[in-house]
Amino acid sequence: MRKDVRILLVGEPKVGKTSLIMSLVSEEFPDDVPLRAEEITIPADVTPERVPTHIVDYSEAEQSDEQLYQEISKANVICIVYSVNNKKSIEKVTSHWIPLINDRTDKDSRVPLILVGNKSDLVEHSSMETILPIMNQYSDIETCVECSAKNLKNISELFYYAQKAVLHPTGPLYCPEEKEMKPSCIKALTRIFKVSDLDNDGILNDNELNFFQRTCFNTPLAPQALEDVKNVVRKNVTDGVKNNGLTLKGFLFLHTLFIQRGRHETTWTVLRRFGYGDDLELQQEYLFPLLKIPVDCTTELSHNTYLFLQSVFDKHDKDRDCALSPEEVKDLFKVFPYMPWGPDVNNTVCTNDQGWITYQGYLSQWTLTTYLDVQRCLEYLGYLGYSIICEQESQAAAITVHLKSSPLTIVTRNKRIDLQKKQTQRSVFRCNILGARGSGKTSFLQAFLGRNLQKQRKIREDHKSFYSINTTYVYGQEKYLLLHEVMPDMDFLSEADLACDVVCLVYDVNNPRSFEYCAKIYKQYFMDSKTPCMVIASKSDLHEARQHYSLTPLDFCRKHKLHPPQPWTCNTVDAPGKELYTKLTTMAMYPHMAQANLKSSTFWLRASVGATVFAVLGFAMYRAIIKQR
Numbered sequence: 001m002r003k004d005v006r007i008l009l010v011g012e013p014k015v016g017k018t019s020l021i022m023s024l025v026s027e028e029f030p031d032d033v034p035l036r037a038e039e040i041t042i043p044a045d046v047t048p049e050r051v052p053t054h055i056v057d058y059s060e061a062e063q064s065d066e067q068l069y070q071e072i073s074k075a076n077v078i079c080i081v082y083s084v085n086n087k088k089s090i091e092k093v094t095s096h097w098i099p100l101i102n103d104r105t106d107k108d109s110r111v112p113l114i115l116v117g118n119k120s121d122l123v124e125h126s127s128m129e130t131i132l133p134i135m136n137q138y139s140d141i142e143t144c145v146e147c148s149a150k151n152l153k154n155i156s157e158l159f160y161y162a163q164k165a166v167l168h169p170t171g172p173l174y175c176p177e178e179k180e181m182k183p184s185c186i187k188a189l190t191r192i193f194k195v196s197d198l199d200n201d202g203i204l205n206d207n208e209l210n211f212f213q214r215t216c217f218n219t220p221l222a223p224q225a226l227e228d229v230k231n232v233v234r235k236n237v238t239d240g241v242k243n244n245g246l247t248l249k250g251f252l253f254l255h256t257l258f259i260q261r262g263r264h265e266t267t268w269t270v271l272r273r274f275g276y277g278d279d280l281e282l283q284q285e286y287l288f289p290l291l292k293i294p295v296d297c298t299t300e301l302s303h304n305t306y307l308f309l310q311s312v313f314d315k316h317d318k319d320r321d322c323a324l325s326p327e328e329v330k331d332l333f334k335v336f337p338y339m340p341w342g343p344d345v346n347n348t349v350c351t352n353d354q355g356w357i358t359y360q361g362y363l364s365q366w367t368l369t370t371y372l373d374v375q376r377c378l379e380y381l382g383y384l385g386y387s388i389i390c391e392q393e394s395q396a397a398a399i400t401v402h403l404k405s406s407p408l409t410i411v412t413r414n415k416r417i418d419l420q421k422k423q424t425q426r427s428v429f430r431c432n433i434l435g436a437r438g439s440g441k442t443s444f445l446q447a448f449l450g451r452n453l454q455k456q457r458k459i460r461e462d463h464k465s466f467y468s469i470n471t472t473y474v475y476g477q478e479k480y481l482l483l484h485e486v487m488p489d490m491d492f493l494s495e496a497d498l499a500c501d502v503v504c505l506v507y508d509v510n511n512p513r514s515f516e517y518c519a520k521i522y523k524q525y526f527m528d529s530k531t532p533c534m535v536i537a538s539k540s541d542l543h544e545a546r547q548h549y550s551l552t553p554l555d556f557c558r559k560h561k562l563h564p565p566q567p568w569t570c571n572t573v574d575a576p577g578k579e580l581y582t583k584l585t586t587m588a589m590y591p592h593m594a595q596a597n598l599k600s601s602t603f604w605l606r607a608s609v610g611a612t613v614f615a616v617l618g619f620a621m622y623r624a625i626i627k628q629r
């Protein structure tokens with residue numbers, strides 16, 4: 001909505017432009033007026049819509065054409081004044097003024113016009129008969145009004161209409177010829193209806209209507225008013241009210257009624273509350289609120305946002321099978337301008353036997369988007385109406401920002417350990433997977449989603465994903481582990497390829513040339529970095545070939561104080577095990593421990609931490625074991 005309004009009055013000489021302005025300001029008819037009134041500014045708090053309003057006069061005797069054109073281009077609304085007792089001044093509206101204004105303004109950014117018939121005190125009849133055909137001919141004319149500067153009739157109304165024409169234009173909402181709302185307005189209101197229909201039954205019940213009323217107008221609706229509204233709809237449209245609630249049809253009818261009765265500011269209030277701008281598009285400030293992410297930080301969803309997303313899931317999982325069928329997904333994203341999830345999402349997160357995204361998979365995908373592309377996540381939450389439903393200032397409230405450095409600070413020398421406050425602990429960790437072509441990286445990603453080799457073979461090439469994300473339990477806490485497959489045949493790895501909490505170097509035990517790549521990558525990029533590394537000996541179900549490298553993988557790991565290579569296969573009957581992923585998450589969470597030089601079996605137990613903390617972790621571990629049963 002505009003922050004101020006500039007009203008320009010034009011028209012033939014002596015129709016009363018200056019008098020109208022003076023009458024408004026002094027609330028009495030001035031007998032003597034100058035040719036042109038000074039520009040006046042009415043302060044926000046005395047105008048009906050509470051925005052500062054500038055009123056600008058025009059005088060042919062005092063101003064050049066050039067000055068007039070300048071004022072026209074600066075104006076937000078133009079009042080074309082004529083005198084009701086002067087036929088010529090009416091003719092000039094269409095023969096001179098409207099074409100002149102249209103020539104000075106862009107076709108798509110036309111200023112609204114108001115036709116003002118002044119000196120109504122001088123005649124008995126109304127000029128409306130002559131004016132209405134003009135109104136029908138020019139859609140830029142917002143409204144017309146007859147008034148009198150002399151007996152102060154309709155003066156404040158005139159300026160109110162002018163203000164309203166700028167702040168709440170009917171143009172984008174309504175097509176007067178068709179007597180219908182415009183398609184873009186129907187589209188916006190339909191989305192608003194869907195967001196407000198919290199249980200997704202296609203009806204706004206009393207609770208939902210009250211919530212809607214409260215968010216849009218800050219006041220609850222009296223029970224009687226609620227009944228009155230429904231009765232109006234009942235009387236006028238079949239199927240407008242169902243099960244004592246408002247249907248979409250009824251909702252749209254109500255707004256048409258508001259607009260037709262000149263109360264379109266009501267519809268605008270609703271549209272603006274849900275993020276729409278004057279062009280009926282969701283505004284950038286709504287979709288992309290300012291959110292500064294400092295370097296070395298990661299982005300996660302807040303607890304409340306997970307609850308919100310959970311309610312969105314529940315609302316659309318109509319058959320309650322804890323998964324979203326293709327129809328349910330389609331319905332969920334109906335409030336989006338485009339379909340945000342491609343078929344690759346089904347290969348990024350957990351799905352059920354039908355290949356449909358499960359509840360867990362759905363939350364994982366949101367977590368992934370938040371981590372990788374927080375702006376996109378804000379945009380998506382905007383489409384879902386997060387800030388409205390959760391009554392937050394902006395979408396930005398959905399995000400929590402975490403320092404990348406370990407949540408657990410270990411001061412090794414005096415063996416003191418600081419656990420950061422619980423709420424600042426990260427719950428999403430990123431693991432990059434590197435390895436030669438064909439070493440089993442994609443399989444490692446897919447196995448994390450519980451898919452064995454047989455299931456993986458069904459994945460279409462063009463539906464592949466370079467990410468997979470799922471939860472693991474570390475010491476009883478649920479964490480997300482995000483796996484990312486890095487393309488192998490690049491001589492140079494980018495910052496993004498290297499930035500992660502833990503690295504997996506995958507080689508194929510069956511391929512004698514595959515370990516060399518891991519060794520090279522390790523020496524070039526990770527030997528001197530703080531990122532913990534894990535070597536994975538994949539396809540362990542196959543024959544182990546001797547690697548063409550100066551050291552065996554085991555000796556290499558020993559030399560560089562790494563875990564011994566972890567044998568791994570997804571050629572299993574059941575879903576592949578999750579232990580390795582839990583281990584990776586633990587390494588990501590506690591990188592200091594991961595670097596210790598210890599044998600894998602006792603690695604976690606012998607990490608050199610203080611006894612007190614050990615007891616804490618021990619207890620947590622105990623709980624984790626209980627939970628996994």
Ligand SMILES: Nc1nc2c(ncn2[C@@H]2O[C@H](COP(=O)(O)OP(=O)(O)OP(=O)(O)O)[C@@H](O)[C@H]2O)c(=O)[nH]1
Nearest residue numbers: 012013014015016017018019035059119148149150
């Ligand atoms: N009876 C009557 N006379 C009016 C009314 N409004 C203005 N007049 C008179 O009409 C004459 C012209 O008024 P102005 O306000 O100077 O008209 P204007 O449109 O500003 O004229 P220019 O500045 O020359 O373009 C003056 O004598 C006013 O007193 C009205 O509502 N009723």
Ligand SMILES: [Ca+2]
Nearest residue numbers: 197199201203
């Ligand atoms: Ca409902």
Ligand SMILES: [Ca+2]
Nearest residue numbers: 317321323325
């Ligand atoms: Ca379902």
Ligand SMILES: [Mg+2]
Nearest residue numbers: 018035036059
């Ligand atoms: Mg004047």
Ligand SMILES: [Mg+2]
Nearest residue numbers: 441442443485
């Ligand atoms: Mg691959």
